[in-house]
Amino acid sequence: MDSEKIVQRLQTIAAETRRRCPLALRPGLSVDLYPPSILALDGHRFFIGAQGIRKFLWIVAPSTDSPLSGEFQGEWLDSGGGIKRCAQTHGNAIALRCRFGFTRPVPIGLHSSFGLGDRLGLANPAHLRAIAGSGMKLILAQQSIRELERTQRTPDQVMDAASWAVFQEGYREGFGADADHLKTPEDIDLMIRAGFTMFTFDPSAYVVNEAAHLPAAEAAERAQRLPWDTLEDRLETFLARYVERPFHIADDFCIRPSREETLRALVKYGGAIAHAVRLCGHLDASYPDPNYEVELSVDETDTPTSPLEHFLIASELRRLGVRIISLAPRFIGDFEKGIDYKGDLEVFKREYRRHAQIAACLGPYKLSIHSGSDKFAVYRAVGSLRIGSVHVKTAGTSYLEALRTVAAMEPELFRDILRFARPLYEGERRSYHVSAELNRVPLPEDYPDARLQEFLDQDDARQVLHVTFGKVLTARDSVGDFLFRSRLLDCLTRHEAEHYDFVEKHIRRHLEPFKD
Ligand code: ZN
8 A cells, every 4th residue: 555545544434433443554554543642733644553462652754864754764665665663662752742742741830630540551541531521620640759769760751651541542631640759859859851841749758647635835846946047937927827817718707726726737747748749849940840740649548638638738838939730638527448448438438528628718629539439438438528629639549440340351370369369458557548458369279260350350359459550560470570560561462443442431439429
């Protein structure tokens, strides 16, 4: 087929379907085309097409010396023709982002949004399909430092996977990139270099969870010892600003903190506020483009953030010039990994409303719900309140849907992974909020192939699989080959349609309760 015929064929396919379908490029060479990726520019056609389990960017160019095609590294298929095959390398991802603005992340702003982490780098296209029609904005490259280490991926790999996915799906609505749970200036630097546009500060190491129970003298002494230079304040003036002063947050909500409440809230979060100021100063000084957004998260701490504490944090951040797009309190109740909310939903709703009122009064900024995987009860509660805008973060749930795909398509691989994961659970659970008991997880050999997916519907098995992802993805055998990583990625690539369908369907369930 010559170039002109291919261009015509692309047009016909684009009008007919969004589903992956075969495209003949010349006799003996056919690729699996992703129709939404077809893009016309200056007489060229760009599209994503797979050969076997490998995807490429293809360029149909008017001539082999066109400058536009020269921006991408690859090989020409015919000496005289104009078909170029470009691997999905980091270099070509950079070229893609330079040339096509919609493949670059942008700040999302105050619009309600969903963060969908992709530990394997294969789920993003399904995330894009799920978000369509939800009314939500999307944070696609959402990556915490902890998870980067556990998956042994680089920030560039995460960003490139998002850009290629956006191009493949022809998604033009704009997506965010969240450098999640940053604890040090070095964490910030690492993620800036990869082009992230949202920075989530996690000063939880400075949160004093026991503040409410300290003897009064010790609380007072700790308050004195806070880094007042960084806080640009003194204890006396701080207390004078808050103690017994009425703050009208909303029509039905006024805060008038006692001296004791103010002091203990200060002891609990004062160091965290100072650390957020330091991180913000570093970001301001080192980020070349002021077009980014900041979230503050204290969700990974032991004690819930009360509305009064939230108020003090937000009020102080504002005084110190730290502008935030979202704040993640530690909400009341249990947000365990990979399963639904545990706690009194009426209490949650009441507190959430107060938090949202504070966010509206002192921002506005979004309330951010972390560990958002599978918190359907919370979504229904928040959705029904219709107050303020919200950001939700999920990651593990997409990994579990990947495992569901494996259970459905390659049962023996799933059994191997579960067998491997079980004895690791007690060690791996330590850094996660989970409650699964290993003895409640059945043995995989007791289940026939057709019932293996039930493991993904059982809370204990979900958490065992959820927290062991790092070891599953990085364990190697005696000669240095990956035990599971390659098999897992190959399986998902071979069964891409099923994988996308599982992830899309499951993420849609997350989005549904927020619809108008
Ligand atoms: Zn978090």
